[in-house]
Amino acid sequence: SKFLCDQWMCEKGFLECPNEIKPWWWNLTVKRLHLSSPLTFAPFLSCQKVIRILREKAFDQAPVTNESGEILGMVTLGSILSSVQEGKVKLSDPVSMVLCKDFNQVYLTDNLGKLSCILNRHNFALLVHDHTKYEADGSVCPRQMVFGVVTAIDLLNFITTHEGQDHPQS
Numbered sequence: 682s683k684f685l686c687d688q689w690m691c692e693k694g695f696l697e698c699p700n701e702i703k704p705w706w707w708n709l710t711v712k713r714l715h716l717s718s719p720l721t722f723a724p725f726l727s728c729q730k731v732i733r734i735l736r737e738k739a740f741d742q743a744p745v746t747n748e749s750g751e752i753l754g755m756v757t758l759g760s761i762l763s764s765v766q767e768g769k770v771k772l773s774d775p776v777s778m779v780l781c782k783d784f785n786q787v788y789l790t791d792n793l794g795k796l797s798c799i800l801n802r803h804n805f806a807l808l809v810h811d812h813t814k815y816e817a818d819g820s821v822c823p824r825q826m827v828f829g830v831v832t833a834i835d836l837l838n839f840i841t842t843h844e845g846q847d848h849p850q851s
Contacts, residue, residue: 706840707794711787714839716808716829721746724753724777728761731776742805744827745780749814752825754780755807787831793839800833807831 720743722731735743735758742757756776764770764779785799785806799806808829814822 703794704840706843707797708792710789711791711793711796711808711831712789713793714831714835716831716835719744719808719827719829721827722756722776723748724780725775727773728765728770728776728779729772731756732758732761732772740830741832742830744807744830745776746827750824750826752807752809752827753777754782755784755805755830757781757804786825789828793836796831796836800831800836805830805832 720734720738720740722734722743722745724745724747731743735741741759742755745753745756747753756779760779760781761770761776765772770778785803786809787796787799787806788809788811796806807827808831809825810828812824812826814824816822
C-alpha cells in the first residue's frame with residue numbers, strides 16, 4: 682500500500698512534496714550542491730578495513746561497487762554494527778555481506794525539494810547518473826554511476842551558505 686503514502690510517492694517522484702510555501706531553494710537542482718567525489722568500496726574489502734576508512738574520512742556510509750562501477754549497495758556503520766552484534770558477520774568478513782540494498786537515489790537534475798523530502802525520512806540519498814555501456818558482444822547494458830552521497834548536512838550547508846543572496850531558479 683505504498684501508493685497510499687504521500688511521503689513515499691514524493692520520494693519516488695510520483696507526487697510533488699506537499700509543502701505549502703516553498704523556500705527559495707526548493708526548485709533548484711541537486712547539481713547546485715557541488716558535492717565532492719564519492720568514496721566507494723570494493724565488495725571484497727573486510728568490514729574492519731571499511732570501518733577504519735569510514736572513521737578516517739569521517740563518513741557514516743558509502744556505496745559499494747564492483748570493478749565496472751556498478752552499484753551493489755550501500756554500507757553503513759550501523760549495518761556493520763548490527764550484523765556484528767547479531768553474530769551474522771565477523772569483522773574479517775567482506776563488506777558485501779552487510780550491504781543495504783534499499784536506499785534512495787537522486788539525480789543531478791532532481792530538485793532540492795525532492796531531496797529534502799527524502800532526507801526528512803532517511804539519513805542519505807545516493808546521487809547517481811545513468812549511462813550506457815556497450816559490451817564486446819554488441820549488447821547494451823544500462824548502468825548507474827555513483828556521483829556522491831548526499832546527507833542533510835550537505836543540504837543545510839548549501840542553504841545557510843546561500844541564504845540572503847540573489848537566488849537564480851536553475
